[in-house]
Amino acid sequence: MAGRVSVPEFKKERDRLNEIVMKYAGLETKRFYNLDSQVYRKGGALPVKIKELLGLVASLVLRCDECIKYHIIRCSEEGLTDQELEEALSISLIVGGSITIPHLRRSWDTWEELKHSK
Amino acid sequence: MAGRVSVPEFKKERDRLNEIVMKYAGLETKRFYNLDSQVYRKGGALPVKIKELLGLVASLVLRCDECIKYHIIRCSEEGLTDQELEEALSISLIVGGSITIPHLRRSWDTWEELKHSK
């Protein structure tokens, strides 16, 4: 219900906070951050676009706004189409129910913002 | 922890975002939105007030602020009393535990706002 945060503001705040995490992080936290990049990386059997879509759907049903925003941005960078996104989000909605609707709304809002900023 | 959003602002933002969803929505998403209205509709065995209270308790234990706000508004429109709300929220609190307290607080805050705006 909080006010909108634009994509550039989101990235800036995310970077600021990650720096604080890294200031305190022990070896396990750093390794986890590393794994969190590797699973979405190019190579292997699934295209990056699909990996990011899997991350998005997981984030949607778990209802984490920052995670959703991050994967929406990545999906956009990987050239996902409107229809591909709609099909993935409709699966999330059916699996997760109406409780996911506020996050569905903000997903499309970020998608719109990304289209207009191109 | 975000700043308060008044009921009129909440409704306005909700409408703005639903318009964006509908711009992209496929048939399944539209049908789900439709079902999401129908289950709370008048008719059947349970009064609308109780249906909205069921929606509120579900939203409270799942800890979705927008969903809570929406059902609190609807409960108020259906003439729910303070004591009925208190009993339903105390069940939510016992089922869901202290992790629901921030949402319990905001539920009563919205309830107060609605009383003062009458």
Added chain:
Amino acid sequence: MAGRVSVPEFKKERDRLNEIVMKYAGLETKRFYNLDSQVYRKGGALPVKIKELLGLVASLVLRCDECIKYHIIRCSEEGLTDQELEEALSISLIVGGSITIPHLRRSWDTWEELKHSK
């Protein structure tokens, strides 16, 4: 996916386990157990049947089989009708999504068992 547990077996195992909890329970745990009875008790603004229905819907969307079974039994004891149950469960399904379906299935299975044992 586990095998069916009949209502009498469920009650017996629940009693056995609660005895073990009470053997170790400190004051706070005992008080919490007490509160957990009180919020569903007769008296106040909402009928017991509705309080149990609120407990059921909360348990359904949080997907706890034992909690669901307990409240289904209590709803049956309080004279809830098939249609009232169906309306409450359809709200749970829409709020919680397809991920709740396995629990919805077991809810109706217990309901059937209770009808046949009357």
Added chain:
Amino acid sequence: MAGRVSVPEFKKERDRLNEIVMKYAGLETKRFYNLDSQVYRKGGALPVKIKELLGLVASLVLRCDECIKYHIIRCSEEGLTDQELEEALSISLIVGGSITIPHLRRSWDTWEELKHSK
């Protein structure tokens, strides 16, 4: 922690329970069941295999064993490879954490069973 349920037993029990649901189901529940088939159907932008994979990842992070088993079976029917599954499950594991490991184990156990029954 419950004993293993084989794929044929799983399907049989699922059918038995769905019949009970349908005996009591109102219009909204039936329509929801319908939508729950449609979102994974052929047609549209994403291949069925990817849609089922999205359903699997959503089920994994939400930790629903029956939902996982259902989508693992469907992924197998759609010709998903070991490596595609491994990449999707590693994303689920990183997003959902060690709390998903018991479900990850049962996912691979079902996958093995399906391979041996071919």
Added chain:
Amino acid sequence: MAGRVSVPEFKKERDRLNEIVMKYAGLETKRFYNLDSQVYRKGGALPVKIKELLGLVASLVLRCDECIKYHIIRCSEEGLTDQELEEALSISLIVGGSITIPHLRRSWDTWEELKHSK
């Protein structure tokens, strides 16, 4: 993704909202609030610092920002060290997965704020 809320603002808003809750609270809600203080209280086998750390880890994996902030403040008051916090948060991260990272970030951000305000 909402803007930062400082510790003093957080406490003030929390007090304001708790007053509204108490205005409407019935006996069960008041007793629950009481239990919620007692379980973290001095006395017993575990030191208060460890009890607060248990509350923090529970709040982190359940992803409740206000609950996290409250326990971070209490851990700081009880003299928790940077390294003790890091070890507890790395356990939360591994158990809860990448979906907890936004909350991990805000945990350290609050910790930094508390250090600078000493």
Added chain:
Amino acid sequence: MAGRVSVPEFKKERDRLNEIVMKYAGLETKRFYNLDSQVYRKGGALPVKIKELLGLVASLVLRCDECIKYHIIRCSEEGLTDQELEEALSISLIVGGSITIPHLRRSWDTWEELKHSK
């Protein structure tokens, strides 16, 4: 609601399933498994007993029976006392609410089994 699984049966089944996971696991899954051991390891600021207790509380509020059983066993091996366990479980109960009670019951049931097998 499933039948009880003894500690030795639990360990055996867990080993059998972990072998299947490792048969298919890619590098990221293996590294995650490794991290999942390291965060509870001896060394650092918190004693192993407290680290395991943090893992237990996280597992309790997230309601994962296998994870709970594993950490209860580990806590027992590390010499946790009845009272320390009771205090940690009462915090979990207050944070997580009555929805955690079925898991609380099984926690104490496993604890009893471990005491009798000594």
